[in-house]
Amino acid sequence: MAPPDDLVARAQAGDQTAFRDLYRQHAGRVYALCLRLTGDARDAEERTQDVFVRLWDKVQSFRGESAFSSWLHRLAVNVVLNERRTTGRREQRVMTMEDPGALERNRGSTTEGLSIDLERAIAALPDGAREVFVLYDIEGYGHAEIAGLVGIAEGTSKAQLFRARRLLREKLER
Amino acid sequence: MNEKELHDAVGRLPKRIEPPRDLWPDIEARIKRTSWRRRWYWIPLAAAAVLAGVWLVRSQPASWDVTQVSGRPVVGTTPLTATGRLRVGEVLETDASSRALIAVGRIGQVEVLPGTRVQLVAARADEHRLALAHGTIDAKVDAVPRLFFVDTPVGTAIDLGCAYTLHTDSLGNGLLHVTGGQVEFQTGQRSARVPLGALTQTRASVGPGVPYVEDAPEPLIRALVAFDFANGGARATRTALAIARAQDALSLWHLLQRVDPALRGLVYDRLAALVPPPPGVRRAAAIALDSGALESYWTKIHRIHFRRMILKGVRDIDPRTGTTVR
Numbered sequence: 001m002a003p004p005d006d007l008v009a010r011a012q013a014g015d016q017t018a019f020r021d022l023y024r025q026h027a028g029r030v031y032a033l034c035l036r037l038t039g040d041a042r043d044a045e046e047r048t049q050d051v052f053v054r055l056w057d058k059v060q061s062f063r064g065e066s067a068f069s070s071w072l073h074r075l076a077v078n079v080v081l082n083e084r085r086t087t088g089r090r091e092q093r094v095m096t097m098e099d100p101g102a103l104e105r106n107r108g109s110t111t112e113g114l115s116i117d118l119e120r121a122i123a124a125l126p127d128g129a130r131e132v133f134v135l136y137d138i139e140g141y142g143h144a145e146i147a148g149l150v151g152i153a154e155g156t157s158k159a160q161l162f163r164a165r166r167l168l169r170e171k172l173e174r
Numbered sequence: 175m176n177e178k179e180l181h182d183a184v185g186r187l188p189k190r191i192e193p194p195r196d197l198w199p200d201i202e203a204r205i206k207r208t209s210w211r212r213r214w215y216w217i218p219l220a221a222a223a224v225l226a227g228v229w230l231v232r233s234q235p236a237s238w239d240v241t242q243v244s245g246r247p248v249v250g251t252t253p254l255t256a257t258g259r260l261r262v263g264e265v266l267e268t269d270a271s272s273r274a275l276i277a278v279g280r281i282g283q284v285e286v287l288p289g290t291r292v293q294l295v296a297a298r299a300d301e302h303r304l305a306l307a308h309g310t311i312d313a314k315v316d317a318v319p320r321l322f323f324v325d326t327p328v329g330t331a332i333d334l335g336c337a338y339t340l341h342t343d344s345l346g347n348g349l350l351h352v353t354g355g356q357v358e359f360q361t362g363q364r365s366a367r368v369p370l371g372a373l374t375q376t377r378a379s380v381g382p383g384v385p386y387v388e389d390a391p392e393p394l395i396r397a398l399v400a401f402d403f404a405n406g407g408a409r410a411t412r413t414a415l416a417i418a419r420a421q422d423a424l425s426l427w428h429l430l431q432r433v434d435p436a437l438r439g440l441v442y443d444r445l446a447a448l449v450p451p452p453p454g455v456r457r458a459a460a461i462a463l464d465s466g467a468l469e470s471y472w473t474k475i476h477r478i479h480f481r482r483m484i485l486k487g488v489r490d491i492d493p494r495t496g497t498t499v500r
Contacts, residue, residue, distance in 0.1 A: 024300050028190030049201050056205040118183050137184050172175045
């Protein structure tokens with residue numbers, strides 16, 4: 001596979017083969033973000049598709065001021081949050097059981113089991129708390145950034161983070 | 175759990191999770207619909223295509239190491255002596271007395287048993303794919319789920335981090351036996367989740383049957399085979415329900431999704447009597463095949479099954495609850 005910069009340049013020129021390779025390189029990272037932000041595997045698939053369709057339209061505007069992966073990551077966050085704002089969906093989310101196999105791969109590993117429990121607990125958080133938790137604790141955004149992205153006050157972001165952590169600790173202690 | 179433990183656990187979460195299926199075909203279809211807006215880019219596109227072609231021609235095709243274990247396996251038309259490479263598109267074939275070992279990139283290995291024909295379809299970091307035309311392979315993979323796939327004439331075995339033996343004839347009749355982790359076998363709309371210590375039979379133009387555990391009673395296996403592959407219908411369902419034990423809950427979980435809607439209540443009630451549903455799973459939701467209810471139930475069934483398997487011979491595990499029997 002060509003170097004990432006070459007792929008981006010070719011994708012910017014409209015090369016779908018290069019774009020497909022970009023998808024292959026970044027799908028796992030984008031899907032993980034979408035899955036955690038939506039808490040729902042089916043929604044995550046749809047959002048991942050949306051992100052790459054949007055990327056196809058926007059890739060020419062990438063000017064290399066940041067790493068391509070960081071730029072794509074921000075694009076993905078915007079796509080997911082915009083979609084939620086548009087539809088305002090608040091369905092009960094249950095994360096699909098994709099990963100029980102991970103349990104067996106590390107037999108006896110309590111950390112692997114804990115990660116799976118944690119993923120499920122994150123998926124079960126209320127939407128607002130989950131989004132702030134994922135963006136702050138997993139993805140490393142600051143409260144000011146999150147406030148701008150999600151469209152809430154900075155104080156609300158802090159409160160949602162506090163709530164999310166408390167709910168997760170309670171859930172994981174059961 | 176305190177704040178630090180939570181923080182540490184978050185730090186261990188994987189940065190990448192591969193989508194459960196390849197999303198590229200849908201994305202490609204969508205971007206093609208929008209591409210008319212970008213058609214003035216055809217000149218650089220053509221140039222890029224030429225460059226890509228040159229690059230592809232100059233590139234070495236992806237390949238995996240292959241080692242002769244016994245006899246004289248053949249790669250393409252060349253007999254394999256000691257070691258060699260299996261390139262994308264090439265076929266490895268063993269006769270009745272030969273075996274070979276394929277290194278699956280860096281994530282595992284596949285032993286190709288006698289009388290087998292297997293082709294390397296994809297050898298990328300994000301997709302390791304073989305096509306098993308007929309014969310038997312032993313696969314051992316240590317990677318995140320959904321990186322290793324084996325196509326058979328009737329469907330695809332999708333690795334969820336595991337070890338398994340897969341046999342098929344040239345029509346797709348065969349058997350998948352999982353000895354570690356979990357494998358999903360998919361055919362069109364039908365799929366089977368097969369955890370360690372369980373098997374599923376496959377049939378041409380049908381796909382995977384209801385999985386069952388290694389120590390499942392023979393009459394139960396016969397009833398499931400009749401249900402899946404011989405139009406056993408309600409009679410086979412009732413027979414299976416009558417014989418099933420708590421240890422067979424994973425079979426009933428699959429059966430619930432395959433029986434006629436009129437029989438779902440019957441299957442659910444038997445399953446719930448053997449392994450009580452987890453909190454939050456309602457009968458009506460499970461019977462309606464609500465994905466959330468089914469996934470929650472599967473999580474419980476799978477965890478109990480997993481404990482039974484890994485603690486076999488060490489502790490007695492209650493198959494209804496997964497707790498140690500005192």
